[in-house]
Amino acid sequence: MTQFSAEEKRGIYRAxxxxxxxxxxxxxxxxxxDVLARILDAAHHAPSVGFMQPWDFLVxxxxxxxxxxxxxxxxxxxxxxxxxxxxxxxxxDNLKLGAIMEAPVNLCVTCDHQRTKGAGLGRQTNPSxxxxxxxxxVQNLWLAARAESLGAGWVSILDTxxxxxxxxxxxxxxxxxxxxxxxxxxxxxxxxxxxxxxEHREELANLIHYDRWNLRQSSxxxxxxxxxxxxx
Amino acid sequence: MTQFSAEEKRGIYRAxxxxxxxxxxxxxxxxxxDVLARILDAAHHAPSVGFMQPWDFLVxxxxxxxxxxxxxxxxxxxxxxxxxxxxxxxxxDNLKLGAIMEAPVNLCVTCDHQRTKGAGLGRQTNPSxxxxxxxxxVQNLWLAARAESLGAGWVSILDTxxxxxxxxxxxxxxxxxxxxxxxxxxxxxxxxxxxxxxEHREELANLIHYDRWNLRQSSxxxxxxxxxxxxx
Numbered sequence: 135m136t137q138f139s140a141e142e143k144r145g146i147y148r149a150x151x152x153x154x155x156x157x158x159x160x161x162x163x164x165x166x167x168d169v170l171a172r173i174l175d176a177a178h179h180a181p182s183v184g185f186m187q188p189w190d191f192l193v194x195x196x197x198x199x200x201x202x203x204x205x206x207x208x209x210x211x212x213x214x215x216x217x218x219x220x221x222x223x224x225x226x227d228n229l230k231l232g233a234i235m236e237a238p239v240n241l242c243v244t245c246d247h248q249r250t251k252g253a254g255l256g257r258q259t260n261p262s263x264x265x266x267x268x269x270x271x272v273q274n275l276w277l278a279a280r281a282e283s284l285g286a287g288w289v290s291i292l293d294t295x296x297x298x299x300x301x302x303x304x305x306x307x308x309x310x311x312x313x314x315x316x317x318x319x320x321x322x323x324x325x326x327x328x329x330x331x332x333e334h335r336e337e338l339a340n341l342i343h344y345d346r347w348n349l350r351q352s353s354x355x356x357x358x359x360x361x362x363x364x365x366x
Numbered sequence: 367m368t369q370f371s372a373e374e375k376r377g378i379y380r381a382x383x384x385x386x387x388x389x390x391x392x393x394x395x396x397x398x399x400d401v402l403a404r405i406l407d408a409a410h411h412a413p414s415v416g417f418m419q420p421w422d423f424l425v426x427x428x429x430x431x432x433x434x435x436x437x438x439x440x441x442x443x444x445x446x447x448x449x450x451x452x453x454x455x456x457x458x459d460n461l462k463l464g465a466i467m468e469a470p471v472n473l474c475v476t477c478d479h480q481r482t483k484g485a486g487l488g489r490q491t492n493p494s495x496x497x498x499x500x501x502x503x504v505q506n507l508w509l510a511a512r513a514e515s516l517g518a519g520w521v522s523i524l525d526t527x528x529x530x531x532x533x534x535x536x537x538x539x540x541x542x543x544x545x546x547x548x549x550x551x552x553x554x555x556x557x558x559x560x561x562x563x564x565e566h567r568e569e570l571a572n573l574i575h576y577d578r579w580n581l582r583q584s585s586x587x588x589x590x591x592x593x594x595x596x597x598x
Contacts, residue, residue: 137515138377138380138381138513138514138515139373139377141371141373141374141377142373142374142376142377142380142513143377143513143514144374144377145370145371145373145374145375145376145377145378146377146378146381146509146510146512146513147404147408147510147513148370148374149370149378150408150411150506150509150510151411153411153413155413167588167589167590168590170589171570171589171590171591172379174570174574174589175570176379176382178567178568178570178573179382179383179385180505181385181387181505181508181520183522184559184564184565185557185559185560185564185565185567186565187567187568187573189573190573190574190575190579191573191574191575192574192575192576192577192578192579193574193575193576193577193584193589194576194577195576195577195584196577199577199578210491213490214487214488214490214491217486217490218485222485226487229487231488251565251568252559252564252565253450253454253564253565254449255446255458255461255559255564256446256463256522256523257522258445258446258449258523259442259446259522259523259524259525259526260522260526262497263522265494265497265498266497266501266504266542266543269498269501269502269505270501270504270505270508272498272502273412273413273501273502273505273506274382274505274509276413276502277378277382277506277509278378278379278382280378281370281374281375281378281379282370282375283369283370288413290415290488290489290491290492290495291488291490291491292491293491294491294492301577301578301579302578302579302580303579304579307579310498311498325417327416327417327484327487328417332416332417332484332485332487333416333417333418333483333484333485334417335410335417335419336410336419336483338403338406338407338410341410341419341421341422341423342406342422342423342424342425343422343423343424343425344424344425344426344427345424345425345426345427345428345431345533346424346431346533346534347422347424347533347534347535347536347539348534352425352427356399357399357402357403357406357425358399358400358403359403
């Protein structure tokens with residue numbers, strides 16, 4: 135068990151702080167299969183409840199499939215936009231939220247609730263833990279992608295039932311994430327939604343409680359403001 | 367936008383491959399506040415739907431609170447064990463699944479469904495996306511912890527309603543993860559559940575589909591078996 139070197143440690147913190155939910159700036163450059171294999175294997179090494187490994191990965195490059203997914207996104211996004219008005223609607227309409235055709239690879243990550251691996255260990259109290267495991271796989275993939283200079287964008291504005299039909303995903307399988315993946319011309323220095331004024335980042339201190347909800351002071355010691363620029 | 371150096375890249379892949387769901391080998395060594403601040407800030411930099419940042423973090427060190435959580439775990443685990451019989455029951459009874467008192471810090475990560483940040487962007491089609499964002503935060507924290515030589519174990523065998531009462535978590539907030547955190551004497555070379563024969567790791571190739579569910583060959587190219595020992 136060797137400790138991480140300072141540079142290895144910087145690698146993990148860089149991936150965390152420099153990861154972006156990318157919707158624009160995708161390049162048409164193909165993603166080599168060995169790079170795809172590495173980020174998929176990173177996903178496959180996520181934690182899973184009872185070692186259940188409930189995930190599957192659909193690698194989508196076919197144009198006709200992606201065209202259907204784009205139509206799904208555009209239809210769903212028109213409906214989603216309708217709840218906003220005035221200035222907020224203008225802002226929404228100018229956000230780039232999908233990149234289904236521009237990104238050379240799309241990835242769909244699913245959760246098979248009927249997978250028997252793990253024999254149900256850890257799933258009796260909360261059946262959602264298999265979904266949580268699947269999301270851990272997505273996050274592993276996203277961070278590995280960043281280290282490979284690949285952008286990834288998680289498109290959640292999709293009609294899931296229609297998307298499952300397009301991809302022929304069985305009933306008992308939940309579609310968890312639909313991702314656009316590819317090399318990019320740049321990674322933003324801050325999240326798109328922050329840069330465009332949709333939302334700002336909360337202060338970490340406002341989200342920390344000690345021992346019980348809403349106890350904002352610890353009897354032991356209170357956590358200082360982090361210095362993200364210096365991962366130590 | 368600088369590329370990752372080979373060593374920085376090794377850092378992220380090491381964190382992914384060497385991360386363990388740790389339930390034993392915790393050392394009593396206190397976790398310094400600046401290290402806790404770094405892993406919590408890593409969590410806070412997870413992606414979130416609409417930049418909603420729905421998470422909160424409870425840092426639990428108080429002995430009396432942890433004693434109640436341990437009692438909850440032991441009660442719940444006795445019930446969970448009851449579904450297994452024979453050899454599998456013996457195996458189950460010998461698994462170490464909690465480390466609530468041994469780990470010097472416990473962390474609870476929650477999801478506030480009523481948080482208004484993000485103004486609902488991306489949440490109309492799937493209301494679970496806020497839970498998914500919270501799980502991404504957990505995975506960021508877990509990987510950063512590994513790089514800091516901190517073990518983390520996600521204990522899911524807990525009666526969630528009773529745990530929420532102990533921690534005074536409001537009704538509208540979902541308790542997503544309860545983690546045991548601390549320095550460890552060693553990280554296993556493979557997952558505990560694999561080492562003890564509870565379950566084995568699936569072949570990645572069996573989990574990859576191309577363009578549509580169950581298409582196992584790509585018209586473009588088929589992804590080779592990854593070489594995890596060589597992250598490139």
